[in-house]
Amino acid sequence: MEYDVIVVGGGFAGLSAALFTGGWGLKTLVLEAENHPSLWSYPRRKFLETMSGTEIVQRMVEEAKRDGTDIHTGERAVDLDMEEKKIVKTQKEHYTCDALVLATGPRWKFLNVPGETWLARGTSYCAECHGRFFKDSDVTVVGSGDAAAHEALLLSQIARGVTLVTNSKKLEAKDSLSEELARKGIQVVKGYKVEAIERRELTNIVRLVKMETGETRNLATDGIFIALGIEPTALKVEKIGVRTHRQGNILVDGWQQTNVEGVFAAGDCTCSSGFNLTSCLGDGVKAGLAAYLYLKRLRKRK
Secondary structure (H helix, E strand, O other): OEEEEEEEOOOHHHHHHHHHHHHOOOOEEEEEOOOOOHHHHOOOOEEOOOEEHHHHHHHHHHHHHHOOOEEEEOOOEEEEEEOOOEEEEEOOOEEEEEEEEEOOOOEEOOOOOOOOOOHHHOEEOOHHHHHHHHOOOEEEEEOOOHHHHHHHHHHHOOOOEEEEEEOOOOOOOOHHHHHHHHHOOOEEEEOEEEEEEEEOOOOEEEEEEEOOOOOEEEEEEOEEEEOOOEEOOOOOHHHHOOOEOOOOOEOOOOOOEOOOOOEEEOHHHEOOOOOOHHHHHHHHHHHHHHHHHHHHHHHHHO
16 A cells, blocks of 8 residues: 555654644554554653643544544564655555655563553653652662663652662672762662552552562662663664664654655654653654655656
8 A cells, every 4th residue: 555654653742743644635554563652551651741641642643643643552563665656564564655754663661571561650761751750759760771871860850769679799880970979869769679659549669579589578668760771673774775773763864754765763763852741742743844855856757
């Protein structure tokens, strides 16, 4: 099937790009890997204190569909090819397009323990995104590197108390960060791994196991922030020549253009993202506008 624009990813960035391209009459397809993306059912993320993430996404989907945009959920893009047109392959179909927008989001590294999926009930992977919901609360950060230390320090500015749990005997962060953690009074629990996250009536319980002895310990907390870092997107964008950072994030210019003509990227899969709702929306609008202008120039050349 042929489209003017294919957007890979149905989050804030992908949908805002599709709203722009579909609204300007371009035949647009959005491919979203999940049947019900966790973002679409996340009630605690507010925008201007009036609408939840769920409400924003639902309205975006409705408007995009009114403009004629096709939105396929539960259809994962598994491969890309570049011939005369750009080809996006899923497990179901092959689609072609003239302009491609990559909005695949980050792949957070997971603990893979029971209870971790309760994103709406106190588990997060981004203190900058969700830390404000835990003002004057007790929070736990899980991780051992610089990223975990940074998350803990950021949360210490708003939370009542912060505990950092690492499975290593020593915190694997810069000395300067370790010293700052001590100055801020952040408790560091070393040598424990998280076995499970349990939701109780008023709080969360993080079930810990000591690596050396098997001793168990329960830690009561309002919020759990998993800070194990991120992985590159599963979609191998390098195959079509798209340049990425050494950590896998896609490199873009100020108009969300990659180094490959007609291929754009937006949101948390890029190096320019702020891992924030509003930055993703802005990225998507810029990518949609850039794709529209690119196709306009392309058709003039033809």
